[in-house]
Amino acid sequence: xxxxxxxxxxxxxxxxxxxxxxxxxxxxxxxxxxxxxxxxxxxxxxxxxxxxxxxxxxxxxxxxxxxxxxxxxxxxxxxxxxxxxxxxxxxxxxxxxxxxxxxxxxxxxxxxxxxxxxxxxxxxxxxxxxxxxxxxxxxxxxxxxxxxxxxxxxxxxxxxxxxxxxxxxxxxxxxxxxxxxxxxxxxxxxxxxxxxxxxxxxxxxxxxxxxxxxxxxxxxxxxxxxxxxxxxxxxxxxxxxxxxxxxxxxxxxxxxxxxxxxxxxxxxxxxxxxxxxxxxxxxxxxxxxxxxxxxxxxxxxxxxxxxxxxxxxxxxxxxxxxxxxxxxxxxxxxxxxxxxxxxxxxxxxxxxxxxxxxxxxxxxxxxxxxxxxxxxxxxxxxxxxxxxxxxxxxxxxxxxxxxxxxxxxxxxxxxxxxxxxxxxxxxxxxxxxxxxxxxxxxxxxxxxxxxxxxxxxxxxxxxxxxxxxxxx
Amino acid sequence: xxxxxxxxxxxxxxxxxxxxxxxxxxxxxxxxxxxxxxxxxxxxxxxxxxxxxxxxxxxxxxxxxxxxxxxxxxxxxxxxxxxxxxxxxxxxxxxxxxxxxxxxxxxxxxxxxxxxxxxxxxxxxxxxxxxxxxxxxxxxxxxxxxxxxxxxxxxxxxxxxxxxxxxxxxxxxxxxxxxxxxxxxxxxxxxxxxxxxxxxxxxxxxxxxxxxxxxxxxxxxxxxxxxxxxxxxxxxxxxxxxxxxxxxxxxxxxxxxxxxxxxxxxxxxxxxxxxxxxxxxxxxxxxxxxxxxxxxxxxxxxxxxxxxxxxxxxxxx
Numbered sequence: 205x206x207x208x209x210x211x212x213x214x215x216x217x218x219x220x221x222x223x224x225x226x227x228x229x230x231x232x233x234x235x236x237x238x239x240x241x242x243x244x245x246x247x248x249x250x251x252x253x254x255x256x257x258x259x260x261x262x263x264x265x266x267x268x269x270x271x272x273x274x275x276x277x278x279x280x281x282x283x284x285x286x287x288x289x290x291x292x293x294x295x296x297x298x299x300x301x302x303x304x305x306x307x308x309x310x311x312x313x314x315x316x317x318x319x320x321x322x323x324x325x326x327x328x329x330x331x332x333x334x335x336x337x338x339x340x341x342x343x344x345x346x347x348x349x350x351x352x353x354x355x356x357x358x359x360x361x362x363x364x365x366x367x368x369x370x371x372x373x374x375x376x377x378x379x380x381x382x383x384x385x386x387x388x389x390x391x392x393x394x395x396x397x398x399x400x401x402x403x404x405x406x407x408x409x410x411x412x413x414x415x416x417x418x419x420x421x422x423x424x425x426x427x428x429x430x431x432x433x434x435x436x437x438x439x440x441x442x443x444x445x446x447x448x449x450x451x452x453x454x455x456x457x458x459x460x461x462x463x464x465x466x467x468x469x470x471x472x473x474x475x476x477x478x479x480x481x482x483x484x485x486x487x488x489x490x491x492x493x494x495x496x497x498x499x500x501x502x503x504x505x506x507x508x509x510x511x512x513x514x515x516x517x518x519x520x521x522x523x524x525x526x527x528x529x530x531x532x533x534x535x536x537x538x539x540x541x542x543x544x545x546x547x548x549x550x551x552x553x554x555x556x557x558x559x560x561x562x563x564x565x566x567x568x569x570x571x572x573x574x575x576x577x578x579x580x581x582x583x584x585x586x587x588x589x590x591x592x593x594x595x596x597x598x599x600x601x602x603x604x605x606x607x608x609x610x611x612x613x614x615x616x617x618x619x620x621x622x623x624x625x626x627x628x629x630x631x632x633x634x635x636x637x638x639x640x641x642x643x644x645x646x647x648x649x650x651x652x653x654x655x656x657x658x659x660x661x662x663x664x665x666x667x668x669x670x671x672x673x674x675x676x
Numbered sequence: 677x678x679x680x681x682x683x684x685x686x687x688x689x690x691x692x693x694x695x696x697x698x699x700x701x702x703x704x705x706x707x708x709x710x711x712x713x714x715x716x717x718x719x720x721x722x723x724x725x726x727x728x729x730x731x732x733x734x735x736x737x738x739x740x741x742x743x744x745x746x747x748x749x750x751x752x753x754x755x756x757x758x759x760x761x762x763x764x765x766x767x768x769x770x771x772x773x774x775x776x777x778x779x780x781x782x783x784x785x786x787x788x789x790x791x792x793x794x795x796x797x798x799x800x801x802x803x804x805x806x807x808x809x810x811x812x813x814x815x816x817x818x819x820x821x822x823x824x825x826x827x828x829x830x831x832x833x834x835x836x837x838x839x840x841x842x843x844x845x846x847x848x849x850x851x852x853x854x855x856x857x858x859x860x861x862x863x864x865x866x867x868x869x870x871x872x873x874x875x876x877x878x879x880x881x882x883x884x885x886x887x888x889x890x891x892x893x894x895x896x897x898x899x900x901x902x903x904x905x906x907x908x909x910x911x912x913x914x915x916x917x918x919x920x921x922x923x924x925x926x927x928x929x930x931x932x933x934x935x936x937x938x939x940x941x942x943x944x945x946x947x948x949x950x951x952x953x954x955x956x957x958x959x960x961x962x963x964x965x966x967x968x969x970x971x972x973x974x975x976x977x978x979x980x981x982x983x984x985x986x987x988x989x990x991x992x993x
Contacts (some may be wrong), residue, residue, distance in 0.1 A: 470754070473753060
């Protein structure tokens, strides 16, 4: 094939031109800037969330009318409030409720009016006559349901806060005082704290997924993993797969746009008289790939900077004691990173070549999206397959698809992180990928050299094939 | 040592763009390729450049097939002008030269010289999109010749240029020819062809209808033109009544008529004298290229059969 002769230096010149044209463009500058800022923000985000949730803390003062309330009242309330309100919160976030005992009711009421505290909880014991003690009767019927069922000797409560009776805050407080009242009743019935903790001890439940067990034979990384380990691996795999997907779609589109631009500006014919289609194709893929990689690096650096800044920012905003503990990431190993780099580059090369061919079939840049739709779909299939594969990386269909060139960048990577893969399997899928790239280069060059001279007509598959057959 | 186009055919779908054309261009010649739109000029050039492959036939340069000839042999000015809109003029000329193997240092010097020659040195640092169409065309011409090609093919090089720029480009043509290069260009402008070309070929519907040295082509039609002026009779209505004579046009100074090959042009003069008129002007000439063209192809630009691309703005499929 004539085109293979002397790929260099022309492919290099074209790559350099493509790179410069791309990187100097205004859209490149702004998209890189925006993405870098987003990455930086995401790096610092945990600290910011922590800071914001700290601002939303509800301070509650607790006032007891008699001295015979349980000694551990504050701890019980705190544990109950924290447990109730922290469901789904990330560990390390601050408690939503902050409790403190007070002995000066008048001062506490003043503080409540001033907004220095958010709520005032009064604790009384119901006397033998069953009448509500004045100190705890803060409202009328609002305390209703609790009081109705209270027997003499029970703990009763009054709560004042600038909120609604049915709101979230009152709901949590009601749960907490219920717990306290029940524990108090149990104690008065003669069940000591030890007996109580036995009473409330959680039942033991053993869980296993028999299918998952059977599939993961136990070799390699699939063996004994703690739950946390597995969660981290899933996160890493998802992140890397998304990264590859974004690269294929967005930077592949760049290549197609660049081809379409040369066609619509008619500079194509001049290029054709100076360079072979193969030189143009490889130059474009390399140039745009490097431009994409440049943007990528900028985003990575910004994201890493954000992560590194977490510590100092947390110290400054939250005080040293509250700095977030560094997230532990398992699943990112040197082999995984190397494989990611390899599949990243090869996957991009394969798709970008076909994107270039798609770009050569349209006359205007506006039509690029439509022409590259099949490639988008193909890439999506790989992406979604990989997201499903994360749930069972050793399933037979995952193993099979992880050798198919258009999907292997996604699926082999997922298997590498989450399942058990023999080295020869990775080598085989990379080899298949390389072979496919060579074929794609040849096919794309033919479509390209036929497509770039077809103007104005909607180009069907048959027309392309007919033109490609006689193209050089 | 010639460019030989040997029985080339090329079909695009239903359209037979080239139907076995054969041409020969001698080195150092200026060769004109004439034809109505869609006659096959652009396709022929693309095939010579190996941008397209013919269905049959072959092209050789100095005895070697064009597929084996270095790309640097050819310089090409496409009919569809196009540059990288946002690239600076000098930068993109150096880029195009680099693709043809010219080192940047030499390319930059050449670019400077040519911009000077075309009187636009101040545009070196401008982006192409800031230039007028005519100036972009000059930049493209420079792109076509920076690597000093042996054969320069130009598709309608004069279209869209003002008279001053046409003159500049003609000068550049002659300069290239003085350097011993071969020039092939297509055009509609017959005067330019008569002024510049040594040989021509007229294409019609993918065939060469007539070709060869300009003088021979004009003489070969067999017809002659007579130009006659007679005192006191500006209309010369009787001319048309002579057998084999057809009046082409009535001018201010004389009336021009075509005389068929079966008739001796001098008989027109004898006829005028026999009418007792006083002849003030009589001239026998070969037909102009335009007349030859019309004779072979019909009126210029009548049949649009073009494969050339419509402008992007017109394409709304």
